[in-house]
Amino acid sequence: MHLNGKIILITGGTRGIGKSIALKLAEAGGQIAFTYFRSRSAEVEELEQKLRSFGVKSKGFHLDVSDFATTTQIVDSIIETFGGLDVLINNAGITRDNLLLRMTETDWDTVLNVNLKSIFNTVKATTKTFLKQRSGSIINISSVVGIHGNAGQANYAAAKAGIIGLTKSLALELGSRNIRANAIAPGFIQTAMTEHLTESQIEIYKSKIPLNRLGLPEEVANCALFLASDASSYLTGQIIQVDGGMFT
Ligand code: NAP
Numbered sequence: 001m002h003l004n005g006k007i008i009l010i011t012g013g014t015r016g017i018g019k020s021i022a023l024k025l026a027e028a029g030g031q032i033a034f035t036y037f038r039s040r041s042a043e044v045e046e047l048e049q050k051l052r053s054f055g056v057k058s059k060g061f062h063l064d065v066s067d068f069a070t071t072t073q074i075v076d077s078i079i080e081t082f083g084g085l086d087v088l089i090n091n092a093g094i095t096r097d098n099l100l101l102r103m104t105e106t107d108w109d110t111v112l113n114v115n116l117k118s119i120f121n122t123v124k125a126t127t128k129t130f131l132k133q134r135s136g137s138i139i140n141i142s143s144v145v146g147i148h149g150n151a152g153q154a155n156y157a158a159a160k161a162g163i164i165g166l167t168k169s170l171a172l173e174l175g176s177r178n179i180r181a182n183a184i185a186p187g188f189i190q191t192a193m194t195e196h197l198t199e200s201q202i203e204i205y206k207s208k209i210p211l212n213r214l215g216l217p218e219e220v221a222n223c224a225l226f227l228a229s230d231a232s233s234y235l236t237g238q239i240i241q242v243d244g245g246m247f248t
Contacts, residue, residue: 003030012092016191020217065118075125115159171237187243210245
C-alpha cells in the first residue's frame with residue numbers, strides 16, 4: 001500500500017490517532033500537511049522533522065477547524081504549498097462529556113462545531129480541487145458511539161453519528177467524479193482522550209471487547225492507510241469499525 005507521493009491533509013496531526021496516521025502515511029510515501037490547534041511549536045517542529053525523515057514533504061498549519069473562513073484560507077494555502085491534494089483526513093475531535101441534564105449549550109455547540117461542522121468546512125474547501133482532478137479520498141474519523149450512543153456523551157455521539165450521515169451523503173454526491181468518502185469508527189483507543197478512564201472502567205470496557213484490550217492509535221492508522229491508498233479504490237460510503245469486535 002505505497003502512497004507514491006500522494007498529498008494528504010490530516011486535521012489534528014500532532015498527537016493521538018492523528019499523529020499515528022501522519023507517521024504511518026509518511027512511512028508509506030505520502031506527503032503530509034497536518035493541522036494543529038493547541039499544540040506548541042516545538043511539538044509541531046518535532047513532528048515535521050520526523051515525517052521528513054521518511055523522505056517526504058511535511059508541514060504543520062495552525063487551524064481551528066470549527067472556523068469556516070479560516071479553514072478555507074488555510075486549505076487554500078496547503079493546496080498551493082503542496083501543489084494539490086489527494087486525501088483529506090478529518091481527525092480533529094474533542095469531548096465535553098456530561099449527562100444531558102447537566103450539559104450546557106456551550107458544551108453542545110463546541111463539540112458539534114469541532115467534530116462535525118469542521119468536516120463541512122474542510123470538504124467545502126477541498127472539493128473543488130478533487131472535482132478538477134476527478135479523484136480524491138475523504139476519510140472521516142467517527143466513533144462507535146456514533147452508531148450505538150453513549151450515556152454522558154449525547155453531544156459527542158450526535159456529532160459522530162452526523163459524520164456517518166455526512167460521509168454516506170458525500171459518497172453518493174461525489175462518487176461519479178471518482179471521489180470516495182469513508183469513515184472509520186474506532187472503539188476505545190489508548191490516547192489522551194481515554195486516559196481519564198479509571199482502572200475499573202477499563203476493566204468493564206475490556207470485558208465487552210472480544211480482543212480483550214483497548215486499541216492502539218497505530219491500529220486505526222493501518223485502516224486509514226488502506227482507505228488513503230489505491231488498495232481501497234472500489235470502496236466508498238463505508239463505515240469501518242476498528243473496535244476489537246466490541247460491537248459485532
Ligand atoms: P486527542 O489525542 O485528544 O487528539 C485530538 C486532536 O484534535 C488533537 O490533535 C487536537 O489538536 C485536535 N483538535 C482539537 N480541537 C481542535 C480544533 N478546534 N481545531 C483543530 N484541531 C483540533 O484525541 P484522539 O483520541 O487522538 O482522537 C482523534 C479522533 O479520533 C477524534 O475525532 C476522536 O473523536 C476520534 N476517536 C477517538 C477514540 C479514542 O478512544 N481515543 C475513539 C473513537 C473516536 P491540538 O492538540 O493541537 O489542539
